[in-house]
Amino acid sequence: MTGPAPIVFDSESGGRPAALPRPLRARVFREIVGALTRGSGVRGGLLVTPDGLVITADLPPHSQVEALAALGATLGRELELGASRLGRGQFRMAFLAGDSGTIFIGGGRMGFLVLLGDRSADLASVRMALARALDRLQQ
Numbered sequence: 001m002t003g004p005a006p007i008v009f010d011s012e013s014g015g016r017p018a019a020l021p022r023p024l025r026a027r028v029f030r031e032i033v034g035a036l037t038r039g040s041g042v043r044g045g046l047l048v049t050p051d052g053l054v055i056t057a058d059l060p061p062h063s064q065v066e067a068l069a070a071l072g073a074t075l076g077r078e079l080e081l082g083a084s085r086l087g088r089g090q091f092r093m094a095f096l097a098g099d100s101g102t103i104f105i106g107g108g109r110m111g112f113l114v115l116l117g118d119r120s121a122d123l124a125s126v127r128m129a130l131a132r133a134l135d136r137l138q139q
Contacts, residue, residue, distance in 0.1 A: 029056045032133050033113070039129055041121025043101070047137075048072050049111040059116070072114035076107050093130060095123065102126075106134045113137065 033045045037058045044059035052073035057065050076091070083091040093106045095117075102117035104126055113133060117126055 026056070029110075029137075030058070032136055033058045036113075036115055036129055036133055039126060041118045042126060043116045043118060045113065045115040046072065047111060047113050048076075050077060055111065068114065068116075072103075072105060072112050075103075076105050076112035076114075079105065080107060092134070093127065095127070104130055106130045108134050108137050110137055 029047055033047055033056050036042060037045045044057070044063060046057035046059060046065065046069060047055040048069040049055060050073055052066075052070045054065055054069045057063075057069075059065060059068070075094075075096075079094050080091040083089065091107045093104070095102055095104045097119075099119070101119055102121055102123070104115040104117060106113040113130065115126065115130060
């Protein structure tokens with residue numbers, strides 16, 4: 001049985017309570033991706049490193065996680081290189097639309113946040129949610 005977390009006092013701060021521990025990064029990453037996948041028109045999402053390793057994923061059953069991670073990392077790197085070559089600054093976000101849906105890709109220090117959306121996904125809402133998630137990942 002666990003109770004409330006104990007309050008820790010830091011003797012170096014004059015007896016004031018010490019700063020609370022930060023949540024585990026893995027939990028934060030899962031929460032960010034999970035919140036995005038609950039959005040209207042979003043089927044799933046994953047956070048991948050620039051070389052395609054999956055940090056966390058929230059995808060529909062039978063999804064090919066490794067293939068999606070490789071696709072997301074490859075597209076993200078190409079978008080970064082293209083933006084740099086064109087003098088457009090740092091790559092932040094892109095989306096690709098096709099007959100079967102939309103892929104949203106956002107880039108940051110951690111890697112790439114990839115979302116799979118339905119054709120009916122509200123592009124403006126997903127882009128705003130993705131931008132907020134990228135900001136949160138930068139913190």
